[in-house]
Amino acid sequence: MKKLKIGVIGCGGIANQKHFPAFKANEELNEIVAFCDVIEERAVQAAKDFGTEDARIYTDYKELLADTEVEVVHICTPNVSHSFIAVDAFKAKKHVYCEKPMSHNTEEAQKMIDAWKASGMKFTVGYQNRFREEVLNLHEACSKGELGDIYYGKAHAVRRRGVPTWGVFPDKSQQGGGPLIDIGTHALDITLWCMNNYDVDSVSGSVYYKLGHLPQATEGNLFGPWDTKNFEVEDSAMGFIKMKDGATIHLEASWALNMLESREASTTLCGTLSGAEIHSGMSYDKNELIYNRGRNGQLMEESLSKIGGVAYFGGGGGAEGIADNRQWLEAIINDTEPLVKPEEAFVVTKILDSIYRSAEENKELKF
Numbered sequence: 068m069k070k071l072k073i074g075v076i077g078c079g080g081i082a083n084q085k086h087f088p089a090f091k092a093n094e095e096l097n098e099i100v101a102f103c104d105v106i107e108e109r110a111v112q113a114a115k116d117f118g119t120e121d122a123r124i125y126t127d128y129k130e131l132l133a134d135t136e137v138e139v140v141h142i143c144t145p146n147v148s149h150s151f152i153a154v155d156a157f158k159a160k161k162h163v164y165c166e167k168p169m170s171h172n173t174e175e176a177q178k179m180i181d182a183w184k185a186s187g188m189k190f191t192v193g194y195q196n197r198f199r200e201e202v203l204n205l206h207e208a209c210s211k212g213e214l215g216d217i218y219y220g221k222a223h224a225v226r227r228r229g230v231p232t233w234g235v236f237p238d239k240s241q242q243g244g245g246p247l248i249d250i251g252t253h254a255l256d257i258t259l260w261c262m263n264n265y266d267v268d269s270v271s272g273s274v275y276y277k278l279g280h281l282p283q284a285t286e287g288n289l290f291g292p293w294d295t296k297n298f299e300v301e302d303s304a305m306g307f308i309k310m311k312d313g314a315t316i317h318l319e320a321s322w323a324l325n326m327l328e329s330r331e332a333s334t335t336l337c338g339t340l341s342g343a344e345i346h347s348g349m350s351y352d353k354n355e356l357i358y359n360r361g362r363n364g365q366l367m368e369e370s371l372s373k374i375g376g377v378a379y380f381g382g383g384g385g386a387e388g389i390a391d392n393r394q395w396l397e398a399i400i401n402d403t404e405p406l407v408k409p410e411e412a413f414v415v416t417k418i419l420d421s422i423y424r425s426a427e428e429n430k431e432l433k434f
């Protein structure tokens with residue numbers, strides 16, 4: 068079978084942790100022929116480790132897009148660059164896998180959707196947590212109606228102390244925000260996808276800048292003390308999302324919060340027939356899915372247990388990145404839809420953006 072020709076833009080953390088190993092694991096479907104990073108040695112190293120013999124190195128993403136051999140582009144750069152790179156990639160008639168979040172605000176995400184629709188190419192976003200076994204199991208249960216009418220959900224993205232100390236994470240001009248946009252995005256994606264409810268009515272939010280500047284708050288941070296002087300983004304954020312059918316979702320996101328439970332890329336769903344909770348994150352030594360309901364006069368719990376951690380955090384992950392990568396490449400080869408649909412990722416970005424705006428304007432926003 069002909070292998071898809073891949074170009075990767077941004078050869079930093081997630082490219083090395085997720086994309087390159089996943090491409091390697093699925094090597095019968097692809098080969099990476101071009102690497103781009105503004106820090107040239109990163110692209111050179113990645114090409115040496117994961118590229119074809121004649122892989123090209125670029126420091127300007129536009130040159131990679133002009134490379135006619137490249138069919139599929141993976142965007143693994145900071146959030147604020149996702150939109151302009153993706154728009155240019157669609158104009159250059161490439162298929163695009165963009166890292167999460169789709170973009171840092173609604174306007175930029177809309178440009179990506181418009182460019183994608185005009186291009187006729189395939190587009191997906193990096194929500195690999197959907198491919199975890201407990202998430203797939205919960206999604207199937209919800210699809211079959213096993214929970215009944217799901218009218219309350221909680222999207223958990225709480226780190227007690229897990230402020231990233233590498234890359235540009237605390238830089239608002241590069242990332243657009245902090246934990247809400249960084250990890251809130253995964254928890255919200257899982258919650259919306261399992262509820263299969265994207266009809267948002269209104270959003271309100273609170274965004275906190277309480278601990279990021281406090282040197283004493285850095286004690287015990289998983290990645291060591293962060294730079295409190297250059298910390299520009301929020302350290303925690305809460306959102307309340309009302310859906311058109313009356314369902315509500317409470318979203319909690321933090322890199323630093325004085326709360327015991329560190330629960331991430333996780334959801335709680337409450338339905339009329341039963342409830343379900345996913346437990347994953349630093350407070351848990353294994354990922355769990357626990358269904359709950361009443362039966363034979365008593366309250367029952369039923370678990371699906373699996374050893375692991377949240378993908379690419381806390382030592383876990385890997386398999387879901389490979390599964391995500393495979394289904395994406397197969398969607399291109401077989402001309403089918405990828406599992407993570409651009410319209411779904413767009414709603415996630417629009418909700419997160421609305422939480423920031425609601426907090427700024429101190430009011431509920433109609434969607």
Ligand SMILES: NC(=O)c1ccc[n+]([C@@H]2O[C@H](COP(=O)([O-])OP(=O)(O)OC[C@H]3O[C@@H](n4cnc5c(N)ncnc54)[C@H](O)[C@@H]3O)[C@@H](O)[C@H]2O)c1
Nearest residue numbers: 077078079080081104105106143144145146166167193234
């Ligand atoms: N799916 C996940 O679970 C997950 C996990 C971590 C990060 N991410 C996402 O991946 C993206 C990158 O995060 P990271 O942790 O890899 O950051 P990083 O800083 O480690 O890597 C980003 C790389 O992009 C390069 N770069 C920046 N601007 C560029 C440009 N215009 N052209 C070419 N290269 C450029 C940087 O030099 C750097 O090497 C972010 O959007 C982040 O949200 C996703």
